[in-house]
Amino acid sequence: MVALVEKWPVLGRHEQAAVWLGVWADLGRTPRTLDAYARGLAEYLLMCEREQVDPVTANRSHVAMFVRELTSRPHHRGPNVVSLDSGAGLANATIQQRLVPVRLFYDYLMEEGARESNPVGRGRYTPGRRGGGGQGRGLVPRMAKLPWIPTEQQWLDILAVAALEPIRNRVMLALAYDAALRREELCSLRTDDLDPAHRTVRVRAETTKTRRGRVVPYSAPTGVLLSAYLGHRVTLSRARGPLFLSESRRNRAEPLTLWTWSKVVRRIALAAGVPRFSTHTTRHLCLTDLARMGWELHTIASFAGHRHTDSTLTYIHLSGRDLAAKLNRSMEHIHAWRVATLTASSTAAPELGR
Structure with missing residues (x-):
């Protein structure tokens, strides 16, 4: 204070x-x-x-x-x-x-009784509006923008640069994507949060934005990288504690800070020519990929540690999954109708030529 x-x-x-x-x-x-x-x-x-x-x-x-x-x-x-x-x-x-x-x-x-009203205020519920009422406009309109995610080529460019990074940076990037970890969740991981036998990592409640702990899996390739990093970590410190350690001469074996990780990701992004890539992009990309693969809304919410599914819906919209399914169903009907029309036209063509 x-x-x-x-x-x-x-x-x-x-x-x-x-x-x-x-x-x-x-x-x-x-x-x-x-x-x-x-x-x-x-x-x-x-x-x-x-x-x-x-x-x-x-x-x-x-x-x-x-x-x-x-x-x-x-x-x-x-x-x-x-x-x-x-x-x-x-x-x-x-x-x-x-x-x-x-x-x-x-x-x-x-x-405290120092004043009677709040000059900032909030959006107010206004009865009698068209549609049976609704939320009044707030002081500043809130823009509901979809998160940015890289294209496939941009992601490949990021991976090409990341492949040249030290083992610690590579495993951090892999875990950030695999487990959809926020920056603070990633940098706060401890050695006893890992369960290599089941390939899971525990995200402690005190490190999360929503104060909701969770256990999330990671992939086999990430497990290989993590095993290699643990072997490297022993050369810095044998003590249990923070998983990711600084390797600089000034802060050697100290816990890696949020700001250091942000600088690492920023350097990778600029080298790859993808300046919009940030420490949160891997989380956006992972959750969008899960939505594309057909995961249910509540399952994605649990995986991400969201308190409400409203946040999770963002990734469903970003993936375009629901719209694509509706479009496919509609197109199936239209396609069948058009093919039937073309078939009828082709059978009638000889009659027209006579």
Whole structure:
């Protein structure tokens, strides 16, 4: 908590903000979540200070000013940004992320009796609308974009570059795809999470986004790579603990960090000429492939560790499985009709020639 205030001094200048953030810390939110909350609220408070507005009494117009600032802000990566989906400097998902702590902060002020309404608000259920009511539009429209996955050729290009990587990087990439692991789940694996006899890996609840533990399988080729890596790992450390270790001179045998793995994947992506490839792409690709192979929705959800099947439906849509099945069924009928018509036409042709 002290570190966050040091990183964002504006939080220390607003007592309610510091108390609110402390509540979330006491509730056991992860450091990454706390950092995201602190950043979003700090940026809002800085805007309030520039506009000489008391955030406790701010209204919807002031929140709208913050949204305008987010939607027009230049991206910090400048020309090196991989993709944008907001039409401006920040992606739609990032803007939504910045607004979450602001909304939660005002929820807290309402609970404490400091104000009566939340200027950020949420989409509201509006009775009487066409279709029997519905969800009102939120402060910022939410874009439901499908995840990006590489083409077959792009995946082959990634694999060609990855084949030249050290054994640790190759097995990490293979496990990330095989078990559809998120970056934190992959980097947090421990030696006792593995069950080579059954070719499964345990994903502990505390390392997951949804706090749902699961056991997932991996393929035989990945098992071979993993066995080779375990033999190599002994040269770094014989102690049980984190599975993937750093091999740099500065941090030798220390647990591999999320940021190091991100840099490895980024380097592979650029070398392969596929800059959109990231640490999360392997998860998207695996779940989409499972949908293409006909896995049931709830089975994919269990494999992925999703709390709700709404998230899993994304991969069903991305695979095009349901649409393809409907198209095939329709085309079978149309095809039969067209063939029958052509057959009838061919038998009638001699009569027409007479």
